Structure formats: structure tokens, C-alpha cells
Amino acid sequence: MASPVEQFKLKPLLPLEVGGLDLSYTTSALWMTITVIGVTAFLTLSMRGGRLVPGRWQSMAEMSYEFIAGMVRETVGNEGRQYFPLVLTLFLFILFGNLMGMIPYAYTFTSQIIVTFAMAFTIFVGVTILGLVKHGTHFFTLFFPSGTPIALAPVLIPIEVISYFVRPVSLSVRLFANMMAGHTMMKVFGGFVVALGIFGVAPMVLIVALTGFEIMVAVLQAYVFAMLTCMYLNDAINLH
Amino acid sequence: MRANFDSLRSVARRGIVATLAYGLGASLSVSAMAAEPGEAKLPQLDIQTYPSQIFWLIIAFIVLYFLVSKIAVPRISEVLSEREERIADDLDKAETLSKEAEQVRAEYEKALAEARDKAHAATREAQEAAAKSGAELEAESHAKISGMLKDAESRIAAARAEAVGNVRSVARDVAGDAVSKLIGVQVAEAEIDKVIDATMEARS
Incomplete structure (x- = not known):
């Protein structure tokens, strides 16, 4: 029986090597492409009519838009407006990547730590630069909020600094671990279904439940990622 | 929210x-x-795959970012603001219409109140006029009747005086004639009058 983590192996579809680096178009890249097409189709085809009274697809596109717009407005405020397309793209990219990964035989690129880490790290660096540019050295008050007794500084500042620099790790590991764990779990129970023969009905039922749970996790993790991005943006723009 | x-x-x-x-x-x-034993470690930890994944992630994400920010977001926000405008427009229109309706209603009520007042006034006038003319008529007829009564009374009194006067002259003639026939004496008229007066006084 193949290992349950076998599914995360990448298959190169179009070999490509540039300057000694392997940049092959793999299954992960294929599903990123499908996600890009899927998100674009979802947002544009549904709005093609632009009807005053929206249909089902148009409603969903508008709801995604307003959901993220509301999130940005509430966490970042008015200054967050210009980052709205970025947060919307992030949310939909992760959401569609997670959800499409639930299709049998599909590849879930968000189960790759390097993908989630690249996104989280970029956000972290971008947000830090934004904060430094906007507030200069004043940005470092983020590590020591005003109104805190000075005696707490030796304790508080290291904690704040560590928690700040751990952000890209926690942000990326959260998404990666959730996706990997879910898919591994499904694979393990799928193996039980085959191994147990007729008694495989029991793990089968469990898999049905797990699938529902996984879809919820897929949506939730996309939401959490977008929400945390908004909070980091807020920290950088408004300093708490 | x-x-x-x-x-x-x-x-x-x-x-x-x-x-x-x-x-x-x-x-x-x-x-x-x-x-x-013999199982490979996690495929996600295979550093060999990282450059390719990062490379394609950057491409995919940038492409998606441009598609979303340049095409999808303007389109959706346009539709949303159009709808908002339309709804605001409709609300405005509804408000003006309701205001107009309110005005019409107020006018109607005013007209109604005026008409009612007018009707009241007309009724009162008519009542007053009727009462006045009734009183006049009554007074007139009262006056007429009392005039007629007076007339009649005076006529009766005249007739009575005449009748009494006639009786006196008849009585004087009869008494004078009767005395001359019986005793052949001419009695003076004044004498007879005296007797008649006394008699009539005693009778009446």
C-alpha cells in the first residue's frame, strides 16, 4: 500500500530547467493555473450580465467581494482600501486551491509548506516594509505598546519581538498543516476501506463525514489566512 | 454586521x-x-521541488492579482454602486411621491373642512332666517287679529249705543202717545226723558 503522504509528491508535467534550477511545470503548478482560471471565471463570468437583481453565481461573486471588503474595512479601516484587491486575491487563491484540492485526483498546492511559506513570508516582509516606511522608527513601538509600565519592558519586548517574527511561520504552518493533515487522514481511512473489505463501510461513513469537515476547513483556513493578513496590515498601518 | x-x-x-x-x-x-522502513520522508520537505513551486506560485499569483484587481474588482464595484444608486434613486422617488400624496391628502382635508364649515354656516343661516320670518309672521298676524278684534268691539259698541238710542226715542214716543191717549195730557219731552232715564237706570 502506498504511503498516505505519497499524494503530496509532485509529478513534473513539463520539464523546465533554467540556469541549473529545476522550474518544471508540475502538478502543483497545474492546479495553481486551474485555480487562477477558476477564480477569474468565477468573478468575471458571473458578473457578465451585471444584473440589478443578481442570480446565484452573481450573488456568490458579490458576496465574496463584500465579505472581504467588509473584513478589510473592519480590521484595517479606510486606509486598507488599496490593499483590498490583494486580500481578495489571497483569499480566493487559497480558497479555490483548498476547495479544488477536495476533488478526487486533484492536487492541493496549499498542502505544500513552501507555497504557504512563500505567501506568508512575502506578506510578512511586505507588511514590515510598509510599517517602516509609514512610521519610520516609530514602528518599533509595536513591540512596546504605549501605556505599558516600563518595568514590564524586559519581559514584554522579547515576547512581542518573538511573536512578531514567528508570524510567517505560524501563518504558513497553520494552512499547510491543516491541508496536509486533512488529506493524509482521508488517505489513511481510504486505505482502511480497501483493507477491511465488506467492513470497510464503517471507515467509508467516516470519510463522508471527513469530506464535509475538510470542506469546512478549506473555507475556514482561507478565511483565517485573509483575516490574519488584514490584522498584520492593520498593525503596520495603524500600529495597534 | x-x-x-x-x-x-x-x-x-x-x-x-x-x-x-x-x-x-x-x-x-x-x-x-x-x-x-523504506518509506520516504514527507514529499513537502524535498527542497528540490522548491524553486519550481516558488516560481510558478509567483507567476500564478501575479497573474491572478492583475486579473482580479484590473478586471474583476472594477466590474463588481461598478455593478454594486450602480445598484446602490438605483436603490437610492428609487427611495428618493418613493419619498417625493409619498410627500406629494401627503400634500394632496392635506389639501383634500382642508377642502373637506371648508365645505363642512360652509355647510354649517348655511344651515345656521337658514335656521335663523326661518326663525326670524316665523316670528315676524306671528307678530303680524297677532297685530292683525288684535286690530280686527278692536274693530269688532268698537262696531259692537256703536251698534249697541245706536240700539240703546233707538230704544230711548221709541220709548219716549210711545210713552208720550200713551199718556196723551190715556189722559189727554201732553207731557213735555224732557219729563219723559227723565222717567226713561230713571227706569233704564233701575233696569240696567
């Missing part, structure tokens, strides 16, 4: 706890698998 947001957050919190517990179980099973 606030409540909605809070409930979403609590769902998220619960979900995170659940997924953490769930992930722990899964990673235990993963490490159990990994412990088997």
Missing part, C-alpha cells in the same frame, strides 16, 4: 481548535507511516 462578524470569529476559533486536535491525530499517523 458586528454580530455576524463575532459569530464568524467564534466559528473560526472553534474550527481552529477542532483542526488542531484533528491535525495532531493525523500527524501521529503520518509519523507512524514515516517510521516504516
Whole structure:
């Protein structure tokens, strides 16, 4: 029986090597492409009519838009407006990547730590630069909020600094671990279904439940990622 | 919106706890698998795949970002603002219409009140006029009747005086004639008058 983590192996579809680096178009890249097409189709085809009274697809596109717009407005405020397309793209990219990964035989690129880490790290660096540019050295008050007794500084500042620099790790590991764990779990129970023969009905039922749970996790993790991005943006723009 | 947001957050919190517990179980099973001899380690930790994944992630994300920010977002916001405008327009229109209706109603009520007042005034006038003319008529007829009564009374009194006068002259003639016939004496008229007066006085 193949290992349950076998599914995360990448298959190169179009070999490509540039300057000694392997940049092959793999299954992960294929599903990123499908996600890009899927998100674009979802947002544009549904709005093609632009009807005053929206249909089902148009409603969903508008709801995604307003959901993220509301999130940005509430966490970042008015200054967050210009980052709205970025947060919307992030949310939909992760959401569609997670959800499409639930299709049998599909590849879930968000189960790759390097993908989630690249996104989280970029956000972290971008947000830090934004904060430094906007507030200069004043940005470092983020590590020591005003109104805190000075005696707490030796304790508080290291904690704040560590928690700040751990952000890209926690942000990326959260998404990666959730996706990997879910898919591994499904694979393990799928193996039980085959191994147990007729008694495989029991793990089968469990898999049905797990699938529902996984879809919820897929949506939730996309939401959490977008929400945390908004909070980091807020920290950088408004300093708490 | 606030409540909605809070409930979403609590769902998220619960979900995170659940997924953490769930992930722990899964990673235990993963490490159990990994412990088997001959099994490869996690494919995600294979550094060889990183350049390709980062490369395609950057391309995919940038392409998607441009598609979303340049095409999708303007389109959706256009539709949304159009709808908002339309709704605001409709609300405005409804407000003006209701204001107009209110005005019409006020005018109608005013007209109604005026008409009612006029009707009241007309009724009162008619009543007053009727009462006045009734009183006049009554007074007139009263006066007429009393005039007629007076007339009649005076006529009766005249007739009576005449009748009494006639009786006196007849009585004088008869008495004078009777005396001359009986005793052949001419009695002076004055004498007879005296007697008649005395008699009539005694009788009446």
C-alpha cells in the first residue's frame, strides 16, 4: 500500500530547467493555473450580465467581494482600501486551491509548506516594509505598546519581538498543516476501506463525514489566512 | 454586521481548535507511516521541488492579482454602486411621491373642512332666517287679529249705543202717545226723558 503522504509528491508535467534550477511545470503548478482560471471565471463570468437583481453565481461573486471588503474595512479601516484587491486575491487563491484540492485526483498546492511559506513570508516582509516606511522608527513601538509600565519592558519586548517574527511561520504552518493533515487522514481511512473489505463501510461513513469537515476547513483556513493578513496590515498601518 | 462578524470569529476559533486536535491525530499517523522502513520522508520537505513551486506560485499569483484587481474588482464595484444608486434613486422617488400624496391628502382635508364649515354656516343661516320670518309672521298676524278684534268691539259698541238710542226715542214716543191717549195730557219731552232715564237706570 502506498504511503498516505505519497499524494503530496509532485509529478513534473513539463520539464523546465533554467540556469541549473529545476522550474518544471508540475502538478502543483497545474492546479495553481486551474485555480487562477477558476477564480477569474468565477468573478468575471458571473458578473457578465451585471444584473440589478443578481442570480446565484452573481450573488456568490458579490458576496465574496463584500465579505472581504467588509473584513478589510473592519480590521484595517479606510486606509486598507488599496490593499483590498490583494486580500481578495489571497483569499480566493487559497480558497479555490483548498476547495479544488477536495476533488478526487486533484492536487492541493496549499498542502505544500513552501507555497504557504512563500505567501506568508512575502506578506510578512511586505507588511514590515510598509510599517517602516509609514512610521519610520516609530514602528518599533509595536513591540512596546504605549501605556505599558516600563518595568514590564524586559519581559514584554522579547515576547512581542518573538511573536512578531514567528508570524510567517505560524501563518504558513497553520494552512499547510491543516491541508496536509486533512488529506493524509482521508488517505489513511481510504486505505482502511480497501483493507477491511465488506467492513470497510464503517471507515467509508467516516470519510463522508471527513469530506464535509475538510470542506469546512478549506473555507475556514482561507478565511483565517485573509483575516490574519488584514490584522498584520492593520498593525503596520495603524500600529495597534 | 458586528454580530455576524463575532459569530464568524467564534466559528473560526472553534474550527481552529477542532483542526488542531484533528491535525495532531493525523500527524501521529503520518509519523507512524514515516517510521516504516523504506518509506520516504514527507514529499513537502524535498527542497528540490522548491524553486519550481516558488516560481510558478509567483507567476500564478501575479497573474491572478492583475486579473482580479484590473478586471474583476472594477466590474463588481461598478455593478454594486450602480445598484446602490438605483436603490437610492428609487427611495428618493418613493419619498417625493409619498410627500406629494401627503400634500394632496392635506389639501383634500382642508377642502373637506371648508365645505363642512360652509355647510354649517348655511344651515345656521337658514335656521335663523326661518326663525326670524316665523316670528315676524306671528307678530303680524297677532297685530292683525288684535286690530280686527278692536274693530269688532268698537262696531259692537256703536251698534249697541245706536240700539240703546233707538230704544230711548221709541220709548219716549210711545210713552208720550200713551199718556196723551190715556189722559189727554201732553207731557213735555224732557219729563219723559227723565222717567226713561230713571227706569233704564233701575233696569240696567
